[in-house]
Amino acid sequence: xxxxxxxxxxxxxxxxxxxxxxxxxxxxxxxxxxxxxxxxxxxxxxxxxxxxxxxxxxxxxxxxxxxxxxxxxxxxxxxxxxxxxxxxxxxxxxxxxxxxxxxxxxxxxxxxxxxxxxxxxxxxxxxxxxxxxxxxxxxxxxxxxxxxxxxxxxxxx
Numbered sequence: 738x739x740x741x742x743x744x745x746x747x748x749x750x751x752x753x754x755x756x757x758x759x760x761x762x763x764x765x766x767x768x769x770x771x772x773x774x775x776x777x778x779x780x781x782x783x784x785x786x787x788x789x790x791x792x793x794x795x796x797x798x799x800x801x802x803x804x805x806x807x808x809x810x811x812x813x814x815x816x817x818x819x820x821x822x823x824x825x826x827x828x829x830x831x832x833x834x835x836x837x838x839x840x841x842x843x844x845x846x847x848x849x850x851x852x853x854x855x856x857x858x859x860x861x862x863x864x865x866x867x868x869x870x871x872x873x874x875x876x877x878x879x880x881x882x883x884x885x886x887x888x889x890x891x892x893x894x
Contacts, residue, residue, distance in 0.1 A: 738771070738772075738773075739762070739765040739766075739770045739771065739772070739773075739774040739775065739776070739826075740774070740775045740776075740823075741758055741761045741762050741765070741775075741776055741777070741778060742775065742776070742777040742778070743757065743758040743761070743777070743778045744777070744778070744779050744780070745780045746779055746780060746781050746782070746785070747780050747781050747782040747785075747832075747833060747834070748782075749782055749783070749833065749834045750833035750834055750836075750837055750847075752780055752833050752851065753848070754780070756848075756852075756891075757778065757780075757831075757851060757852075757855050758778070760852055760855045760856065760887055761776065761778050761829070761855050761859050763883070763886070763887050763890070764855070764856055764859040764860065764863075764883055765859065767882075767883050767886060768860075768863050770826075770863070772824070773821075773822070773823035773824065774823060774824040774825075774826055775823045775824070775825055775826060776825075776826040776827060776828070776829065776859065776862055777827075777828045777829070778828075778829045778831065778855065778858070778859075779828060779829070779830045779831070780830075780831050780832075780833055781830055781831070781832055782832070782834065783799045783832060783834050783835065784799075785830075785832075786799035786800060786801075786803070786830065786832035786835065787799040789803055789830055790803065793805070799832050799834075799835050800832065800835060801831065801832055801835040801836050801839055801850075801854055802829065802830065802831050802832075802836075802854040802857055802858045803829070803830045803858070804827060804828070804829050804830075804857075804858040804859075804861035804862055805827045805828045805829075805830075806826065806827040806861065806862045806864075807825040807826065807827040807828075808824045808825045808826060808827075809864065826862040826863070827862040829855070829858030829859060829861075829862065830858075831851065831854050831855065831858065833851065836850045836851050836854055837850070852884060852887070853880060853884065856880050856883050856884055857876075857880060860876055860879060860880065860883075865879065
């Protein structure tokens with residue numbers, strides 16, 4: 738069973754950490770990630786995100802989400818119990834303050850923006866990208882499918 742480690746390291750914006758943790762787990766399940774796989778989600782402040790964005794992408798200022806894949810996940814290897822070492826999918830960093838700022842022109846709601854960023858970052862860890870138009874369409878379609886499924890599931894509980 739995949740594991741999601743979650744840490745809220747910022748205090749600027751209120752966040753439902755439990756919801757975002759469940760959503761990241763839901764993405765892994767939806768993408769059929771099984772076996773020993775691990776990922777982390779970190780919520781960080783504007784200064785931390787700006788530092789990460791500068792150091793790793795050579796861009797000035799903060800961004801809303803960064804994903805740092807570590808291991809490549811291969812479904813064929815998912816249940817290999819002989820290998821006790823988990824697949825380290827990587828880390829997703831979200832900046833709730835930037836997400837809140839972007840929500841008004843992007844998704845319309847702060848919580849929806851955070852949800853999209855968790856899904857987006859997690860899909861990046863699983864190999865999705867949006868560099869080319871056809872890849873962007875594939876990723877956006879999958880994001881919508883996952884968010885719709887998660888919201889449907891959440892409405893039943």
